[in-house]
Amino acid sequence: MHKNELRRDPISGNWTIILKNQNHIERIIQKVQQRPEVSTEVCSYCERHEHETTPEIFAISEVPRQANEPGWQVRVIPEKYPVLQIHGHLNSRGIGIYDVLDGIGAHELVIETPKHGVDLSEFEAPQLEKVLTVYKERFLDLKRDNRFRYVLMHKATSDGEPGFLDHSHSHIIATPITPLLVKEELANARAHYEYKERCLFCDIIRQEQEARVRVVLEHKGFIVIAPFAARAAFQLMILPKRHETFFEWNSELYDLAVCLQEIFQKMRAVLNNFDYIMVIHSGPNIIAGKQRGYWKTLEKDFHWHIELTPKVLAFHSFEASSGFQVNPVPPEDAAAILRLGTWRDESNSDQ
């Protein structure tokens, strides 16, 4: 009899039900949501269609060029249908018992490549490094605006956004409040530091390096693990091994790009053209925060990281009603399968 486990993630505080029945694994791998076939057509995010998009905010190019002209490698534009808008005041107010703010923030779209039909998960390291550099530049710039408490990088393939184009892209969002999930991470990290005077994430890295069972790979300054209480099958976390609070202060983005390329290759070997969500959780906007007296030990207690979550059909949708996620692939198995780059050998060797 396989004994399922309830595991608590010390970073988010969430509990996950981990199913221990290895018979699920084949079925789960078959159910990983696949990116649809990319149209070979060009679209308005393609090179030489710059005039069809909103006007450029930022771009990287290796040749001298004018804004909104060809020659770029990564390009940032305002999202055409922003969920938050850059202009205006927060106008924070109460309506009886309720709290409401105007939807002020920033919502930018990063076009990750001039080429149509290649996803970020298929990029070579040099192009990945350029994308990471653009994220970094946008984080640095947006955090100068102290209306914004947080800046988030969010990438979801095959998202249901209006006007969705299947040209590889990601979102940068600056929000006037700290998102709840990040708030919980910040609170748990601070509580750990207050008690132990050590960074929670550094402690996790140390324990994982000793246990080895959930480490998928290490590359120079970075480590990739399947979190102990992973909320979804094959969910991974990428962290800098050295303590570092802010993604945008990292100076080893080429190493990170190599690490990402390798991890995407391993995942694609097992999960094919999997749909996924990728997010960077950096420290919050320290200028906005310190003004308000928050985050006194932030630089010691918080540690930036990337979360990479394949879209796998959930076994149950209990999360929506309870916050419990059910993960049918134990992270130890996920890590072993991804290390090998195949699931069959592993599942046989365990029986």
Place this chain on the structure above:
Amino acid sequence: MHKNELRRDPISGNWTIILKNQNHIERIIQKVQQRPEVSTEVCSYCERHEHETTPEIFAISEVPRQANEPGWQVRVIPEKYPVLQIHGHLNSRGIGIYDVLDGIGAHELVIETPKHGVDLSEFEAPQLEKVLTVYKERFLDLKRDNRFRYVLMHKATSDGEPGFLDHSHSHIIATPITPLLVKEELANARAHYEYKERCLFCDIIRQEQEARVRVVLEHKGFIVIAPFAARAAFQLMILPKRHETFFEWNSELYDLAVCLQEIFQKMRAVLNNFDYIMVIHSGPNIIAGKQRGYWKTLEKDFHWHIELTPKVLAFHSFEASSGFQVNPVPPEDAAAILRLGTWRDESNSDQ
């Protein structure tokens, strides 16, 4: 220019981005996930197939009958693939920095009707009352076990569970820890009570009854509202108007059944055979809690409720990375559309 809003839900503490562009509404209604055509075949949940399921835990029938024989109207069996198991000890332990429990709990399946091919959302009030009565009986029974901190009713149509059968059913789950989402509701309700000495939910009901704009219907002791910071298009909350902590102590389940039938009819008029998640958030297991000194003002501060959430393709999947949900249909519009039972008239009259 439509100004989007960030709204905070005082119950969960979550912020939702409410899109104010009414042009989205038609597209959203078209994208509501529909229940697949039900097979007309019989299945092992059907009457006269009782011997094909796990042995019955409880049933309601109007005629004398033996367990596991025909003649029942609602029947409860152990889930064949339980995420939590009834036997054993919690065996709470630490693994270095991590916390883990054995997956002890209860996972039961409520077969809501002997007939194949009719969903709960299509039931008449008398059958709905029987289902609610079964929930109540199972809540009362499971809460006698003080290993369990919480008992949850969760129904999701077209769920991805293993062995899923499209015969109308729901899940009862008893958990050894309070689910995170409920914990947040309990904490917010207690904080409100400590400050105001009034129940948060009673305050919300009072404000909604005055404002009227988000009330969908009232029936005797129950009220149905589109929450101010609804996390999904057409999400609804059903509450008893009188302060009451525990669903399982309610003695007006027929009135609740009539209310539910009416609300499902209105939703089906707009959203057709929509897929949905329905959940009952009752108070936690007070025996287990009081032993541990929790929930001192629980009976005054917490108020049970039902959440009903249609499965609508999200506009963005920011929730997974941040906790922000984007709701493209303001709850005021959702309530107006559902009150009328059609969206076209409403969207015209607003222009």
